Amino acid sequence: MTKQTEHTLSSKHLFIQKIIQKKCMRIFCMHVFSMSCLAILLFAATSHNALATTDPPRENLVPGGIAVVPISKVHTILTPHVTYNNRRVMVLDGKFIWYAVVGISLAAKPGQHELRIDRADGKIKIKTFTVKPKKYEAQHITLKDKRKVNPYKKDLTRIKKEKKLISSAFQSWRNDVPSETLFTLPVEGRLSSPFGLRRFFNKQARKPHSGIDIAAPKGAPIKAPAGGEILRTGNYFFNGNSVFIDHGQGLVTMYCHMDKIDVKVGQQVKQGEAIGKVGMTGRVTGPHVHWSVSINDTRVDPNLFFPETIETALAKKAKLN
Secondary structure, eight states: OOHHHHHHHHHHHHHHHHHHHHHHHHHHHHHHHHHHHHHHHHHHHHHHHHHHOOOOOOOBOSTTOEEEEEOOSSOOSSOOEEEETTEEOEEEEOSSSEEEEEEOOTTOOSEEEEEEEEOTTSOEEEEEEEEOOOOOOEEEEOOSOGGGTSOOHHHHHHHHHHHHHHHHHHTOOOSSOOSOSSOOOSSOSEEEEOTTOEEEETTEEOOOOOSEEEEOOTTOEEEOSSOEEEEEEEEETTTEEEEEEEEETTEEEEEEEEEEEOOOTTOEEOTTOEEEEEBOOSSOSSSEEEEEEEETTEEEOGGGGSSSOHHHHHHHHHHHO
């Protein structure tokens, strides 16, 4: 083999080595880039979980209750869009899974109910839950002010306007995740009327009790059970002086019959912050606060936002005092 031939072969070997080195480097860089992207995605997902996780309220699959429905087997970065009876539903981040928190109407029929899940990939998924029957007790109330049972014609005009305002408040939706779904008591006192009672005023049937009543002395402070934004305030024919708080994702709470309102629309309030004072405005028989909790424009039992019953929580507060 001549020196020229050896030189030619050596040059070819070097050329091939350089090509191989370039390919290896390219493969190595692509691998490092892929691993970096994966690490970023994992960090984003875990950070999102750590910051956004909110425990759902207690489940009770009855009319006036709440369904807590797992809606994905794996966690996605984008929050799923869920509807029930064409109404947007609260979705909470459970770290490794998404949960839909669904308010069940007091008028809901027992049986299977459907949730619609619109996924990010454009596909539609249906999840179901089963509602069990429940019969609530009856409550008979006698009012001296008969006008609050059978309003005058001019009152009906006012009531119709107010009903639209109240409905609009309960239909409010903000994408903000509620800061708390474990509530504190809005007022210290005695549970005078539980949720769901079939009501009769002066022997005349009316709509079921869509909240709870806590009897307390006139002037006692009413506090926000969770953080949120003051959505609406006003004086209403039946509800008297009232405040609505928007806690995010369709969770709205209402406080009625107040003596004084101490907050303004748009104001941010924290859990435990005073919003007004107990009174006896509107349709009442004595000083108390009527408290309603609504999700997906459906009034539900406030008890489900406590680890135990509200009556137990009130009793514990009374012992401490």
